[in-house]
Amino acid sequence: MPVKAAQSLLSKYREGKSSLRLPIDPRDLAKIEGVKVIADSSLDAENISGEFNYEGWIPVIKYNPNDSIKRQRFTIAHELGHHMLKHGHSFRDNKKNFTLHDFDAKEVAANKFAAELLMPSDAISVMIKQRNISSVAELAKIFDVSVAAMKYRLENLGYL
Ligand SMILES: [Zn+2]
Numbered sequence: 001m002p003v004k005a006a007q008s009l010l011s012k013y014r015e016g017k018s019s020l021r022l023p024i025d026p027r028d029l030a031k032i033e034g035v036k037v038i039a040d041s042s043l044d045a046e047n048i049s050g051e052f053n054y055e056g057w058i059p060v061i062k063y064n065p066n067d068s069i070k071r072q073r074f075t076i077a078h079e080l081g082h083h084m085l086k087h088g089h090s091f092r093d094n095k096k097n098f099t100l101h102d103f104d105a106k107e108v109a110a111n112k113f114a115a116e117l118l119m120p121s122d123a124i125s126v127m128i129k130q131r132n133i134s135s136v137a138e139l140a141k142i143f144d145v146s147v148a149a150m151k152y153r154l155e156n157l158g159y160l
Contacts, residue, residue: 002109005084006116009033023144024118026076030061035083037076039065049098050075052082052091059083070146074098074114081113082106119143119153128159136160 013029014020030037036055040062043051049071050063061079063072078098082091087106097107127133127142140150154160 002081002085002113003116003121006081006113007120009084010117010120020120020123022123022142023073024120026073026080026114026117029117030076030080033059033080033083035059035061035080037061037063039063041065047094048092049095050079050093052079052087054089070144070149073118073144074149077114077117078110080117081110085109085113115149115153115156118145119150121157124153124157124159 009029009032010020010024012032013024027037036058038060041064043049043062043064044066048064049067050061052059052061054060061076061083063075063079065072067075075093075098078093079091085106087110091106091110093107097104098111123143124139127139133139133142136151136154137147139154140147143150145153151160
């Protein structure tokens with residue numbers, strides 16, 4: 001259950017704090033889980049955004065530092081999903097794996113995990129219902145995601 005897995009990781013992250021600090025930094029969440037996060041510019045030549053693997057017993061996420069910062073954040077969250085959802089070894093993700101038209105069940109699950117991690121449904125609800133923020137662009141800024149990603153997320157949650 002990708003959404004539940006993301007929510008339980010977020011609750012570990014906010015433990016002891018009264019509210020979730022936004023935007024979510026997926027690097028902090030990886031650290032909680034003992035996952036190493038490494039920038040690897042050699043991924044760029046192969047058009048890879050990120051990969052997940054184990055080095056010995058240590059789970060390692062590599063991401064492409066030539067991608068945009070927002071893309072890097074999504075990549076790290078997505079790869080962390082492969083780890084948290086126990087998908088096993090060796091995932092390499094090109095841009096296609098982050099699209100909505102991916103039919104691989106593990107990629108779809110990792111994308112759902114990443115969406116809930118970076119744009120938690122309860123935090124979105126607070127912004128919209130309590131703080132009366134209705135601009136997609138403003139919400140995208142608060143959560144540090146692209147406007148397109150936020151728009152898709154809001155549609156999915158039934159706000160648009
Ligand atoms: Zn993937």
